[in-house]
Amino acid sequence: MYSFYSQIIDILTTPPGNLTYHLVLAFAAAGALQGALLHWRQSEFPQGRRMVIGLGLLLVGRAILFVGAGLVWQGLTPPQTLLPILDRTITILGIILIIWLWCFPEPLQVADMASILLGFVALAIAIFSYVWGLTQTSGVPSNAVWFNSLWEGAALFILILGIALILIRRPNGWVYGFVMLGVMTCGHVFQFFFPSAASDFPGIVRLAQIAAYPLLFTLPQRFAPTESSSTPVSSPQHASYVHKRQQYNLDPALLDDIVSISPEVPLADLQLTVTKLASQIMLADLCLLISPPDEMGTIEIICGYDLIREEFLSGLSLPGDQLPLLSTAIQREQSLRLPASSTSQDFRNLSKLLRLGRIGHLLAAPCIFSHVEQKTGLILLSPYSNRSWGKVDQKYLSRFTEVIQKALSRNSETPKLREQLEQARQIIISAKADLEEAKLYGQALQTKLDISQEEIKTLQEVSQEIERLQQKQTETYETIANLEVDKKQLEEQLEEFNEQASIASDEQLQRELQLALEEIARLKNILVESDQKIGQIKTQSKQKQFLDRIKASAERIGGLLDTVLEKAAINIEELTLAPSAVDLSDAIDYAITEVSEHIWKKRISMRVDLADNLPKLHTDEDSLRQILINLLKNASDVTPAEGEIFIRARLYDEYSEQSFAFIQVADQGGGISVEDLPRVFSQLYKNNTNIKGIGGQGIELSVVKALVETQQGRIWVDSQEGVGAAFSLLLPLADDERDA
Incomplete structure (x- = not known):
């Protein structure tokens, strides 16, 4: 073995x-x-x-x-x-x-x-x-x-x-x-x-x-599935009913119950109706409606219906872990089908809860009450008939829950549509009322518009008058600014004439100029005060009177200026000069030193070109210095920042009987127009005209011309528009230098 x-x-x-x-x-x-x-x-x-x-x-x-x-x-x-x-x-x-x-x-x-x-x-x-x-x-x-x-x-x-x-x-x-x-x-x-x-x-x-x-x-x-093999648990009187019933109940009376399903029905009654319909249509012994576990993990059997006894079942509750398969299926919205032979604890706990020896086969499908967003599950049991559920039954139950959901959704939309229709009707009525009111308001506005046409025209005229006054105000400000500049220029001219032309003794002429300037200042103040009341149209005539008076004062100052210039020229010609031998280089250095501050501020470059062994001049030294200072001041005034000024000096002996020194001061002031060249050495302010390319007050050049000619010299100007001007002059040499 x-x-x-x-x-x-x-x-x-x-x-x-x-x-x-x-x-x-x-x-x-x-x-x-x-x-x-x-x-x-x-x-x-x-x-x-x-x-x-x-x-x-x-x-x-x-x-x-x-x-x-x-x-x-x-x-x-x-x-x-x-x-x-x-x-x-x-x-x-x-x-x-x-x-x-x-x-x-x-x-x-x-x-x-x-x-x-x-x-x-x-x-x-x-x-x-x-x-x-x-x-x-x-x-x-x-x-x-x-x-x-x-x-x-x-x-x-x-x-x-x-x-x-x-x-x-x-x-x-x-x-x-x-x-x-x-x-x-x-x-x-x-x-x-x-x-x-x-x-x-x-x-x-x-x-x-x-x-x-x-x-x-x-x-x-x-x-292995069995249709009906075991003995019903209930009393024997139900046996005949169990074996005689059909697979599905297609009683037309049930259609009326389905049609009657509406969200307007109380939720509790609606849930009872759904369980009764499911039990009758599917021919299930028991139909339960349960909810998924809540926050505390409790499952609630909301209601139920016993088809055999034809009575409703009251609600019950139990922990969710006692029905694990059903809880998971309801939460996931899935169908579930279990045979009677299942050993799941769902069967044991349901049997105890319903006080049944066995619950038979089980079929579950999700059922959502969409109008209240409640998720539930329909549970079909066969404890009496032991009827098994197949795939066809599962699809049929799922179709039934879909029909319930559609009925609730459709019926829930009907009250909303009615409410929306009523709201639309109210909106239309309100819109009609608003339209009538708008028409009346439009008519009133049209009447006011017709009445206000003349007022609008008047306002337009007033607006145009205000614009004209505002424009006049701007011109007034410009006139005042020009008068300020004129006043300053006249004061400077008066001071220069006092120094250069020796007219300080003419007290009467100074008094007249001073009176004219004071009159301009007084009229300017009055004009400013009246300008503050520009909104009043009546001030326009007064402003015109003040402007006319200012114009007359300015013309008076111009005449006085002509008198000053003429007298200055006469005084210059009557000056007693002391000619001597003057070193031109020293005079140029002196003049550059005098205007160096102004040149330095504008960062202007000075280019000096003097001939070697340049002879001395026969001239008045103070007059020569004044000539060079005035020419350099004029060049520095017109030359832009970082520009250049050129000074040249040469011997000029074209004339056999006398020799001269040639001096030239050139700037980069943009030049002088051909039309203005004849007036360069004349009065600058005559007829209220200024000459482009001339700096200062212009009087300096008149003084230069008078001083040069007084010393038997000659001066002229050459200009290139867009570039600059060159002032050239000839001064006689000393006698010993001419003999040499």
Whole structure:
């Protein structure tokens, strides 16, 4: 007997006999997966999807182990390097998946997370075992080392935990699961206490798996849908009703109830109506309307309807964690369908809450009361008829909730449209009234407009008169400014004439000029005071009188100026000069020094060009200095900032009987026009005209001309418009210089 046992173990652990082991387990997992897929397609229960996932992972693990065994058989990888650890890892992961499939057919977050955690622990132990095996001496069988006991102990712990869970939860078909786990536990117990020390693989464990894995075929069968197989829980008098009723109730009277659904109905009555309609149309034993968990995690059963007893159910509440599947479905607005065989705690807690032995099959669909933005779920139960719900029923219920939502939305829009229509009517009435009022107001404005035409014309005339006065005001300001300048210029001219022409003794002429200037100042003050009252039209004639008087005073000053100039010329001609030999270079240096401050302020450059060994002049030294100072002052006045002034001196002997010195002062003042050249050395202010290109008051040049001619000299001016003017003069040389 022991020899037979040893032969079987050897076949299952060594190639090519171990191919039988891999094929049996792979075909068992594949067959169960095919049944789960078929069940899922037919029912679309969540249990079917979980079975497909679990059996698919189990089949993948067996396929990986089968490929590893094939590589070892072909000698492509050492038998003791990876395959023993991979075999034990796939075995423990398979145990975890099998317990997960049998004990938790419905989604349970705690169980799912615990299963994933155990899987990661198994992978960590596998990695540790592999790293430890690389450091050990090869040739020692895996069953003879200590980590074999570690693996078997872990497997036994998980199997015992699974058996305890299956006994506590007792899901549908739990006996098959209990037997499967029990057989696998026996194999691991034998391997733990009596390992085959000469082998790398647990042969007795493989034998137990071959015996247990075919029970996977019963997994899809435990949730096979049944239309009506069980005895109703309610009293026997309901049996005849259960077997005679149709699939759906198409009573036309229900259409009237659907049409009557309106948001104007109180919410509580509306909810009762919806549960009654759903129960009657779907022929459901019970219909419940529940809300999702609130902030406190409490689920409220708002109301319900019992079709068998034809009575409404009152509201109830319970913690949200007692109905995990329903809570999740309502929050996500998803449909849910569970068979009566479900082991979900939703079934157990609903049974206790409704005081039913069982609740039968369950069908749920989201139902939103859009007019109050309330999210709820319709729950159909079949505790009496045990009617199962298929995919067609699920679509029918979803369609029913959509019809309810559309009816509420459409009916909720009707009062809004009526309100908007009434508001539009009121707006039209108000607009008509406003239009009539606007017409009356327009007529009144037209009347006022006609009356005000003459006033507008008068205002326009007044406005034009004000503009004219304002323009006159501007001209007055300009006249005043010009008079200020004239006054200053006249004062300067008077002072210069007193100094240059020696007319200080003419007290009568000074008194007359002073009186004329005072009269101009007095009239200017009066004009300014009257200008402050420019808004009064009557001041215009007074301003004209003042301006005429100022003009007369200015003409009087002009005449006095002519008299001054004539007298200055006469006085200059009568001057007693003291000619002597004068060094021209010294006179030029003296004149430049006198005007240097003015030249420095304008940053004007002086260019002096004197001939070598220039002879001395026969002239009055003070007069020569005054001539040069006046010419340089005129040049500096007209030359722009950073410009240049040229002074040249040469010997001029064109005349055989007498020799002269040629002196020239050139500026960059833009030149003098041809029309103004004849008036350069005459009175500047005659006829109120100024000469462009002449600086100061112009009187200096008249003085220069008189002084030059008094000393038997000659002066003239050359001009280039846009460039500048050059004043040239000839003065006689000293007698000894002429003889030389």
